[in-house]
Amino acid sequence: GDQVEQSPSALSLHEGTGSALRCNFTTTMRAVQWFRKNSRGSLINLFYLASGTKENGRLKSAFDSKERYSTLHIRDAQLEDSGTYFCAASYDSGYNKLTFGKGTVLLVSP
Template structure:
């Protein structure tokens, strides 16, 4: 199966700072998604972004499928952005097996 590496593994930000999270895939992927897991464990789908760029408020994501990576940008970070960010994708033609990345644990301090 595909390997999904995320960087950095841990990140501490001052409130108001910007950051970029990266996701690298070992093979081409379909259905690339970004998730945020809050401190209570709930996973929220942030972006479905198999290619191109999308923006949602202070968050934006870019996927360069040909180079097998995706980026998540967080601007003007807030304490509520704390948690773990996962990217995930599948490369199973016809049978969807989603593989999750290793995660980036973000802590935003006031």
């Protein structure tokens, strides 16, 4: 089965609201990255975590290696937050081999 299970696959939010994305791992991961794919197709780096939590503006991410999950919280969603979000985790010591989730398509509407 998939090593990285991302949910939900799709999410609709009204402006100003918030929600959370989650990735569960079937094995112990050393680090996780979260990306947003924009309209041009670029993978924009949101977070890199080897443990704990990080916050950047309206986004907050957490990673628990032992419990095998990571989350991405979005608050006060804006229209420009729309896009596809991916988590990707690495289990190798070099952190190079990322295993991606299948993505969450987020649509923020007025």
